[in-house]
Amino acid sequence: xxxxxxxxxxxxxxxxxxxxxxxxxxxxxxxxxxxxxxxxxxxxxxxxxxxxxxxxxxxxxxxxxxxxxxxxxxxxxxxxxxxxxxxxxxxxxxxxxxxxxxxxxxxxxxxxxxxxxxxxxxxxxxxxxxxxxxxxxxxxxxxxxxxxxxxxxxxxxxxxxxxxxxxxxxxxxxxxxxxxxxxxxxxxxxxxxxxxxxxxxxxxxxxxxxxxxxxxxxxxxxxxxxxxxxxxxxxxxxxxxxxxxxxxxxxxxxxxxxxxxxxxxxxxxxxxxxxxxxxxxxxxxxxxxxxxxxxxxxxxxxxxxxxxxxxxxxxxxxxxxxxxxxxxxxxxxxxxxxxxxxxxxxxxxxxxxxxxxxxxxx
Numbered sequence: 001x002x003x004x005x006x007x008x009x010x011x012x013x014x015x016x017x018x019x020x021x022x023x024x025x026x027x028x029x030x031x032x033x034x035x036x037x038x039x040x041x042x043x044x045x046x047x048x049x050x051x052x053x054x055x056x057x058x059x060x061x062x063x064x065x066x067x068x069x070x071x072x073x074x075x076x077x078x079x080x081x082x083x084x085x086x087x088x089x090x091x092x093x094x095x096x097x098x099x100x101x102x103x104x105x106x107x108x109x110x111x112x113x114x115x116x117x118x119x120x121x122x123x124x125x126x127x128x129x130x131x132x133x134x135x136x137x138x139x140x141x142x143x144x145x146x147x148x149x150x151x152x153x154x155x156x157x158x159x160x161x162x163x164x165x166x167x168x169x170x171x172x173x174x175x176x177x178x179x180x181x182x183x184x185x186x187x188x189x190x191x192x193x194x195x196x197x198x199x200x201x202x203x204x205x206x207x208x209x210x211x212x213x214x215x216x217x218x219x220x221x222x223x224x225x226x227x228x229x230x231x232x233x234x235x236x237x238x239x240x241x242x243x244x245x246x247x248x249x250x251x252x253x254x255x256x257x258x259x260x261x262x263x264x265x266x267x268x269x270x271x272x273x274x275x276x277x278x279x280x281x282x283x284x285x286x287x288x289x290x291x292x293x294x295x296x297x298x299x300x301x302x303x304x305x306x307x308x309x310x311x312x313x314x315x316x317x318x319x320x321x322x323x324x325x326x327x328x329x330x331x332x333x334x335x336x337x338x339x340x341x342x343x344x345x346x347x348x349x350x351x352x353x354x355x356x357x358x359x360x361x362x
Contacts, residue, residue, distance in 0.1 A: 017046025
């Protein structure tokens with residue numbers, strides 16, 4: 001494989017790592033305590049990659065000094081902290097868990113001691129190198145699998161959030177596996193080809209973190225915030241009430257309105273015609289027929305009307321201006337951003353973003 005392309009992959013992964021890390025701590029949309037630790041882990045990963053590449057490409061005193069900092073220890077500790085903050089684990093209230101940062105501090109002290117005592121190149125240097133390499137991989141494996149167990153057993157997060165955290169955790173496990181293969185190749189075969197594979201994978205990993213591990217998770221968090229606020233403040237949004245026509249005397253239609261308005265079934269993105277029919281103790285076909293006859297709409301049109309009204313109430317309320325449009329669509333019951341935009345634009349002939357801007361200026 002062309003070395004120039006591989007070097008480009010390394011540089012790209014470093015730049016992306018710094019970019020995502022800076023975005024997490026400076027953007028108002030992403031900024032949070034959890035994301036501060038995620039940013040720290042990404043900075044650590046980017047620094048580690050850059051230092052290893054510099055060590056391969058050139059030899060200088062600056063590189064030797066940078067090698068004193070074992071950022072792989074810091075990566076594991078920061079990422080573990082990110083996970084326990086996301087799941088609100090009781091560990092956060094204890095002080096002892098912060099000892100997971102000690103291996104990083106200890107490794108720096110040991111490296112500086114070797115450097116100042118001019119022990120590099122001696123048997124002591126070699127022994128310390130292998131000990132720290134094994135300790136680093138062991139710590140990363142231990143913390144990533146421990147955090148995975150804590151995420152699975154957590155009762156304080158939604159299933160959506162659990163899904164995204166476990167997916168992010170799995171991606172990190174793959175990263176650690178490639179790192180282990182890289183170390184095996186380096187020590188046994190004295191070659192560095194797997195390092196390039198590691199850098200390419202890290203580039204993909206960092207882009208994945210930016211969208212799925214950060215943006216999508218932030219949208220889910222915002223959706224939960226909106227939902228919790230609406231539950232605790234019933235007056236925060238206008239109640240959705242449909243006027244039943246005098247000709248609509250069907251018991252099923254009356255019950256259907258009650259399900260929508262009292263239980264807000266439309267907020268379930270997986271709500272199907274079968275679910276509604278089961279709740280109303282009727283068949284899917286008869287439900288579709290009676291909605292079409294008495295309301296002149298299909299089942300999905302009927303449900304989406306409620307979703308659009310709920311979204312409109314949130315978009316025109318200044319209280320929810322800080323939340324993303326996608327999070328508002330999810331809270332209203334839409335399964336995806338594209339579905340929300342399509343239905344909203346079809347109904348109002350403008351996008352949710354344009355509607356929000358129009359409400360601000362009107």
